[in-house]
Amino acid sequence: MNIKKHIPNLITLINLFCGCIAIVFISEAKYEMAFYMVCLGIFFDFFDGFFARLFKVSSPLGLQLDSLADMVTSGVAPGYVMYxxxxxxxxxxxxxxxxxxxxxIITIGSCYRLANFNIDTRQTDSFIGLPTPANALFIISLQLVLDMYSESSLFILELFTNQWVLLVITLFSAYILNAEIPLFSLKFKKFNFKDNMIQIVFLILSLGLIVLFQFGAVPLIIIFYVLLSVVNNMFLKK
Known part of the structure; x- marks a missing residue:
């Protein structure tokens, strides 16, 4: 029995398990714990593909399991938070x-994105539309920002308790998941600064934002990621 071929799928199922736990925490209004579980799930989501390539055991089953696990961790969980x-x-x-x-609606948009990703051959080295894990972190972090700053900032309280604002965020989330906007990948293809300059700049600035704003940095990082990708696309066209 080849144990190696089952390791990536096991890691994927751990991602799914983390998503299930996150949903339980959301139902109990323990949003910070839910955020950590989603982060843990995304961590395992990254490494299932890593080990599949390392052991050369990629399979159609693994691809389907990966999308189904992401649907829970990065699709149902953020939709439930917005609910x-x-x-x-x-x-x-x-x-x-x-x-x-x-x-x-966020869950629906995530489902469509994940299904489309499986058949879109253009998204091997980069992304088209915001990846579901990034979108999940963005949505869940909004609740954390509200919890952190609602007592000290009337603007934050009014902003994230306004249903019109929440509707705009929800619709934009579903749109950006499936928008025809190329976004750079964080994977390092070569170990030199020139070929990874945009990834390195993004990671350094993201780290600085986290140090300064903690959970409040997460939505800023995701917005910065999209804007930096758009700027990068403009330079590539030139």
Whole structure:
């Protein structure tokens, strides 16, 4: 029995398990713990592919498992967080009990992105549209920002408890997941500064933002990632 071929799939299933635990934490309003579990799931999501390439055991089964695990960790979890944010916000969109379910538009957008990623041969060395893990971190971090700054900042409180704002964020999230916007990969192809300059600059600035703003840095990092990719695309065209 070749144990090596099962290691990447086992790692993928651990990612799925982390996503399930994150959902439980979200249901208990323990958003910080949910964020950590999603981060852990994303960590395992990175290494299942790494070990599949290392052991040369990539398979169609592994590809499907990876997408199904990501659907929970990076699709259902952020949708549930946005559902909770809608449910705990004001009633600017009305008093219908169905309004919070708009948060799951993020889950729908994530599902479409993951299915499309599996058949899109263009996304081998880079991404087209925001990857679901990055989107998940962005959405969940918004709740953490609200928890951290709601008492000290009236602007943050009003911003992230306004259902119109949450709706715009939700629709933009579903859009950017599937937008035809090339985004650079964080994988290092060669070990030199010239070929990895954009990745190195991004990682250094991201680290600085985390030191300064902690959880508040996460949405800024994701926005910066998209903007830096757009700027990079403009230079590549020139």
């Amino acid at each position: 909770s944010m809608f449910a705990n916000s004001g009633h600017q969109l009305g008093t219908s009990p169905l309004i919070p379910f708009l948060g799951f």
